[in-house]
Amino acid sequence: MLSFLHWRVDAALIQSLLPDWLQVDCFDGNAYVGLVPFSMERVRPWWSPSIPLVSWFLETNLRTYVRTRSGRQGVWFFSLDANQRLAVRIARGFWNLPYFDACMSLRRCAVNQHDLQRSGITYEGIRLEQPLANYRIQVNPSGSVPEPSQPGTLEHFLVERYTLFCVDGRGRMRSGDVHHQPYRVQPVRDLAVHQTVTTAHGIPVQDRSCPDHALYSPGVEVRISPLQGVPAADL
Numbered sequence: 631m632l633s634f635l636h637w638r639v640d641a642a643l644i645q646s647l648l649p650d651w652l653q654v655d656c657f658d659g660n661a662y663v664g665l666v667p668f669s670m671e672r673v674r675p676w677w678s679p680s681i682p683l684v685s686w687f688l689e690t691n692l693r694t695y696v697r698t699r700s701g702r703q704g705v706w707f708f709s710l711d712a713n714q715r716l717a718v719r720i721a722r723g724f725w726n727l728p729y730f731d732a733c734m735s736l737r738r739c740a741v742n743q744h745d746l747q748r749s750g751i752t753y754e755g756i757r758l759e760q761p762l763a764n765y766r767i768q769v770n771p772s773g774s775v776p777e778p779s780q781p782g783t784l785e786h787f788l789v790e791r792y793t794l795f796c797v798d799g800r801g802r803m804r805s806g807d808v809h810h811q812p813y814r815v816q817p818v819r820d821l822a823v824h825q826t827v828t829t830a831h832g833i834p835v836q837d838r839s840c841p842d843h844a845l846y847s848p849g850v851e852v853r854i855s856p857l858q859g860v861p862a863a864d865l
Contacts, residue, residue: 631668631669631736631738631751631846631847631848631849632666632667632668632813632846632847632849633666633667633668633751633753633769633818633844633845633846633847634664634666634788634789634815634843634844634845634846634847635664635665635666635767635821635823635841635843635844636662636663636664636665636788636841636842636843636844637662637663637828637835637836637837637841637842638660638661638662638836638842639661639662639663639694639833639834639835640661641654641656641659641660641661643833643834644661644663644694644833647694647708647831647832647833648694648696648706649797649803651698651699651803651860651864651865652696652697652698652706652795653696653697653698653699654694654695654696655695655696655697655703657784657787657788658784661694661695662694662695662788662842662843663692663693663694663708663828663833663835664691664692664693664694664695664788665690665691665692665765665767665825665827665828665841666690666691666692666693667688667689667690667736667753667755667765667767668688668689668690668849669687669688669689669736669849670687670688670689670712670714670717687712687713687714687717688712688713688734688735688736688753688755689710689711689712690710690711690732690734690753690755690765690827691707691709691710691711692707692708692709692710692827692828692831692833693705693706693707693708694706694708695787695788695791696795698795698860698864698865699863699864699865700861700863700864702793702864703791703793704791704792704793704794704795704805705791705793705794705795706794706795706796707727707728707794707796708728708831708833709728709729709730709763709827709830709831710727710728710729710730711729711730711731711732711734711755711757711763711827712729712730712731712732712734713732713733713734713755715731717729718730718731724857725796725806725857726796726797726798726804727794727796730757730758730759731757731758731759732755732756732757732758733755733756733758734753734754734755734756735752735753735754735755736751736752736753736754737751737752738750738751738752739752750768750769750770750820751768751769751770751771751846752766752767752768752769753765753766753767753769754766754767757827757830761830761831762826762830763825763826763827763830763831764825764826764827765823765824765825765826765827766822766823766824766825767822767823767824767825768820768821768822768823769818769820769821769844769846770818770819770820770821771816771817771818771819771846772816772817772818772819773819774816774817775816776814776815776816776846776847776848777814777815777816778812778813778814778815779812779813779815784843785815785845788843788845789813789815789845789847790812790813791808792807792808792809792810793805793806793807793808794806794808795860796857798857802859803859803860803864803865804857804858804859804860805857805858805859805860805864806854806855806856806857806858807854807855808852808853808854808855809852809853809854809855810850810851810852810853811850811851812850813847813850814847814848814850815845815846815847816845816846816847817844817845817846818844818845818846821841821844822839823838823839823840823841824838824839825838825839826838
């Protein structure tokens, strides 16, 4: 279960927060920052079975959208909160991604037992490390059937990203490919947001409690390739 909350932000500000080899990616001249809470299930390396209490956890990331000089599009993460300490340590050590320990919860309450599409989801999180941040997000998806977004739309621009970029502990530029079926998404009918994650990372938004765009997805199965060096053509 994922929710995609997005705010329009100043492109020049986002560019100032990126490494020199990445450029902010815009849609119709607008840059976006996304707050994305979701649940992770059956997380494991390819050679291992899922492990109880380790392979299931919650995560929330703050991200923006970027492209390389050759035009390859992807995601840049400002933070990733998780409530699984081992997952945080592994992601920091092997991926050098900005993971943080957090206390988190996800609750789902159906309007009635026969209409799960109209269920409400509440995500809550308190980061346990600096910079401190917290959020409480209540989402009520619309009753529409989740469908893949259409190429050329804002929805497709925001959710269909298959590459992440980062810098490893030695300062080397790295990228990793993400493999999954297109997200099936639907609009959000009702939404209540309180969050300090954007401001904790120096990204002011017009209204922290009112995103400019919101989507919900029941989720997909994801596989992530090992990190690789960024080709010279992208630098």
